[in-house]
Amino acid sequence: MLQQNDDPYPGIALLLAKKTQGKKVELPVQVIPSRFGKAVIATRAIMAGELILQFRGRLYDIDTYKKKVKSHKNYFLQVDRSLFLGPTRSPDNYVNHSCEPNGGLIKLKRNLYLKALRPIEQGEEVTFDYSTSMSEDFWEMDCCCGAPTCRGRIRDFRHLPVELQQKYLQLNAVPSFILENLLNSQNVILSSDDPSIH
Numbered sequence: 001m002l003q004q005n006d007d008p009y010p011g012i013a014l015l016l017a018k019k020t021q022g023k024k025v026e027l028p029v030q031v032i033p034s035r036f037g038k039a040v041i042a043t044r045a046i047m048a049g050e051l052i053l054q055f056r057g058r059l060y061d062i063d064t065y066k067k068k069v070k071s072h073k074n075y076f077l078q079v080d081r082s083l084f085l086g087p088t089r090s091p092d093n094y095v096n097h098s099c100e101p102n103g104g105l106i107k108l109k110r111n112l113y114l115k116a117l118r119p120i121e122q123g124e125e126v127t128f129d130y131s132t133s134m135s136e137d138f139w140e141m142d143c144c145c146g147a148p149t150c151r152g153r154i155r156d157f158r159h160l161p162v163e164l165q166q167k168y169l170q171l172n173a174v175p176s177f178i179l180e181n182l183l184n185s186q187n188v189i190l191s192s193d194d195p196s197i198h
């Protein structure tokens with residue numbers, strides 16, 4: 001049974017300690033071939049809230065991203081209003097989308113990490129919802145993730161049903177730039193102080 005952990009971000013201490021020691025970080029995941037090309041699977045049980053990996057890559061502005069991104073496969077990841085991480089050859093590049101993901105994004109300081117939204121079993125594919133990193137009004141993709149609630153089309157966060165937006169917000173899996181863009185574009189009030197939002 002997985003233990004309750006008081007550390008709000010289990011896993012980050014390990015990631016940071018090894019990074020500062022100049023050692024290669026041993027991630028709890030590996031890349032394997034899959035029906036979508038490649039997939040990232042857990043090599044051991046991962047507890048809810050644990051940081052799984054850090055997204056890396058060269059930074060591109062939005063204009064360069066729009067020129068480089070392919071319509072059928074997107075290896076870029078939006079990390080700020082007009083900044084995108086480019087492709088890498090590490091596992092962070094190959095995390096597939098799911099409309100019912102077991103992973104979510106969290107930005108700590110300037111770094112973007114993938115964290116477990118629930119306990120993940122050894123051998124299970126690790127995914128996140130691409131819409132939680134999208135506020136670009138450009139790239140979209142058809143989805144055939146197979147989840148019962150599959151949306152069929154992956155688009156910017158602002159197009160998600162409000163209940164799903166709130167679910168991801170409550171899971172703390174929405175980077176702040178997505179939320180800021182949402183508030184700016186729609187003038188909506190999403191405050192935890194609002195008694196109408198549970």
Ligand SMILES: [Zn+2]
Nearest residue numbers: 099143145150
């Ligand atoms: Zn789907």
